[in-house]
Amino acid sequence: MGQGRMREMQGNECQIDRLTALEPTNRIQAEGGLTEVWDTQDQQFQCSGVSVIRRTIEPNGLLLPSFTSGPELIYIEQGNGISGLMIPGCPETFESMSQESWREGMERGMRGGRFQDQHQKIRHLRQGHIFAMPAGVAHWAYNTGNEPLVAVILIDTSNHANQLDKDYPKRFYLAGKPQQEHSRHQHRGGESQRGERGSGGNVFSGLGTKTIAQSFGVSEDIAEKLQAEQDERGNIVLVQEGLHVIKPPSSRSYDDEREQRRHRSPRSNGLEETICSARLSENIDEPSKADVYSPEAGRLTTLNSFNLPILSNLRLSAEKGVLYRNAIMAPHYNLNAHSIIYGVRGRGRIQIVNAQGNSVFDDELRQGQLVVVPQNFAVVKQAGEEGFEWIAFKTCENALFQTLAGRTSAIRAMPLEVISNIYQISREQAYRLKFSRSETTLFRPENQGRQRRDLAA
Numbered sequence: 001m002g003q004g005r006m007r008e009m010q011g012n013e014c015q016i017d018r019l020t021a022l023e024p025t026n027r028i029q030a031e032g033g034l035t036e037v038w039d040t041q042d043q044q045f046q047c048s049g050v051s052v053i054r055r056t057i058e059p060n061g062l063l064l065p066s067f068t069s070g071p072e073l074i075y076i077e078q079g080n081g082i083s084g085l086m087i088p089g090c091p092e093t094f095e096s097m098s099q100e101s102w103r104e105g106m107e108r109g110m111r112g113g114r115f116q117d118q119h120q121k122i123r124h125l126r127q128g129h130i131f132a133m134p135a136g137v138a139h140w141a142y143n144t145g146n147e148p149l150v151a152v153i154l155i156d157t158s159n160h161a162n163q164l165d166k167d168y169p170k171r172f173y174l175a176g177k178p179q180q181e182h183s184r185h186q187h188r189g190g191e192s193q194r195g196e197r198g199s200g201g202n203v204f205s206g207l208g209t210k211t212i213a214q215s216f217g218v219s220e221d222i223a224e225k226l227q228a229e230q231d232e233r234g235n236i237v238l239v240q241e242g243l244h245v246i247k248p249p250s251s252r253s254y255d256d257e258r259e260q261r262r263h264r265s266p267r268s269n270g271l272e273e274t275i276c277s278a279r280l281s282e283n284i285d286e287p288s289k290a291d292v293y294s295p296e297a298g299r300l301t302t303l304n305s306f307n308l309p310i311l312s313n314l315r316l317s318a319e320k321g322v323l324y325r326n327a328i329m330a331p332h333y334n335l336n337a338h339s340i341i342y343g344v345r346g347r348g349r350i351q352i353v354n355a356q357g358n359s360v361f362d363d364e365l366r367q368g369q370l371v372v373v374p375q376n377f378a379v380v381k382q383a384g385e386e387g388f389e390w391i392a393f394k395t396c397e398n399a400l401f402q403t404l405a406g407r408t409s410a411i412r413a414m415p416l417e418v419i420s421n422i423y424q425i426s427r428e429q430a431y432r433l434k435f436s437r438s439e440t441t442l443f444r445p446e447n448q449g450r451q452r453r454d455l456a457a
Helices: 043-048 099-110 209-216 220-227 252-264 416-423 427-435 446-456
Strands: 026-030 033-037 051-057 061-068 072-078 080-086 122-126 129-133 138-143 149-155 171-173 190-192 236-238 281-283 292-294 298-303 317-323 328-334 339-353 359-366 370-373 378-394 401-403
Touching: 033 236, 043 370, 051 061, 051 138, 072 378, 122 129, 138 149, 209 220, 317 328, 359 370, 359 378, 416 427
Parallel strands: 026 190
Antiparallel strands: 026 033, 033 051, 051 149, 061 138, 061 171, 061 236, 072 129, 072 149, 080 122, 080 138, 129 281, 292 298, 298 317, 317 378, 328 378, 328 401, 339 359, 339 370, 339 378
């Protein structure tokens, strides 16, 4: 069981009597896309100690490089793209020429020839990917596809790495003049346009122009460009001619083959053991990676520190669920984590019960909405007619849940005599209660089960 996280709770943030399905309360429009922000002051986020945003990057849109003081989990809901991380101390392993020819190429480039380049590793973004982003690591993203690239981002504001504001996470930009996503002056239900940048800026904006010029060895004209005083494009800009960077093939078969070679190799040059080459992502949407699967009910995939080790440092994990038409995920509770459920496709009815046995949520969750299930609160999900898919971010690197019905449930673990006495039912009724469900976690619709039993009879 994971160690969870250090939390500094004040008052009764998790004394919740009523939950609601939440939607973004603020929209920030940029030249190349949109950022939607959920209200961090809502009691659900105060309880779970996280904040959530959703980014939509248009084709040829480039998200300006930035970092936050808390770790992030990023789920790619739609689209394809690339991303680059600027990890301190890591080498520039992507290069357009051999190291021996680098200096000669630089000299040719400065004289007007073709410019050569070196930079840190670039990673591909695909629908279904979960990316783990350590606190303070700057990163950018670019939409290489023909449809919007949509990412849902959880920021763990109560993580031990965040020593700044726990209520309003701060994002630091390396370029442009974007406004803050979370602010004490944020208006509920408002929309900000590109021209309303207000007090926005980047890490260079407050430095002296001459100091920047001396630090980089460039002219003050270029230094002023870094300060971006006249840049009103927002945090997502459009690249008119497309972005051309050094990157490996994006073929899935190539990536899989390379991963297999890496695992087969008995030798290591030492680089594989550092954060520089750590695996930071996993495609949680792939059916072949499901931990629980039922051809009649759906599938459940878990991503934790065992299959993505970097999560042990972030102290976060994730779960992707797919329920077919009218199927049910067994009533259960999370032992050691809050669960932030975001509807990806379709719709499902979710019921949540608190410690007093009161229903705090009994409603439909639709695509684009989210709800927080506090630690130990009982919850059950049932898909609607069109099925239901969700991604759940969990606030522990090895989040565990205990089912309350089914073959591996708490009820199944108790003796019949105990069940009979605590519920005041006969032994026969207790037997049916305990053994009627043979599934573990995902249940087919009851009418299908009844039809099967009738046929068997």
